[in-house]
Amino acid sequence: LVSVGNICRSPIAEAVFRKLVTDEKLENKWRTDSAAVSDWNVGRFPDSRALSCLRNHGIETTHKARQITKEDFQTFDHILCMDESNLRDLNRKSNQVKDCKAKIELLGTYDPQKQLIIEDPYYGSEKDFETVYEQCLRCCKAFLEKYH
Numbered sequence: 001l002v003s004v005g006n007i008c009r010s011p012i013a014e015a016v017f018r019k020l021v022t023d024e025k026l027e028n029k030w031r032t033d034s035a036a037v038s039d040w041n042v043g044r045f046p047d048s049r050a051l052s053c054l055r056n057h058g059i060e061t062t063h064k065a066r067q068i069t070k071e072d073f074q075t076f077d078h079i080l081c082m083d084e085s086n087l088r089d090l091n092r093k094s095n096q097v098k099d100c101k102a103k104i105e106l107l108g109t110y111d112p113q114k115q116l117i118i119e120d121p122y123y124g125s126e127k128d129f130e131t132v133y134e135q136c137l138r139c140c141k142a143f144l145e146k147y148h
Helices: 009-023 048-056 070-075 084-094 126-147
Strands: 078-081 103-106
Touching (some): 009 126, 070 084, 084 103
């Protein structure tokens, strides 16, 4: 799960998907991680508002931001991103990777409510983080149903 900085949307999506997989007792079938297209926040914990939003839904995470690697394109089956800019950056990076096996697509393509883009809540309010959580939950549930 990929976003620009890996401190808001993608760690929320990662934590949500990990909880869904755990609740379904499928942990041994899925490797879940998140990363950034940029190196701006490498090593940082998620935004405090993202952590607060997750805690409000009973989800904890110990994720630290990292940048996507060439190996990610070679080892993951799916790389899901949040917006068109992420998609362009990931497609450009994947073209430089030999043996890219990852299917790269927008997480929002799985949204039953058809909200294709998951907007960055960084400059927004707590409500915007809640919107991201709800979108991620819908999309991750639909994705898991399709590939489980």
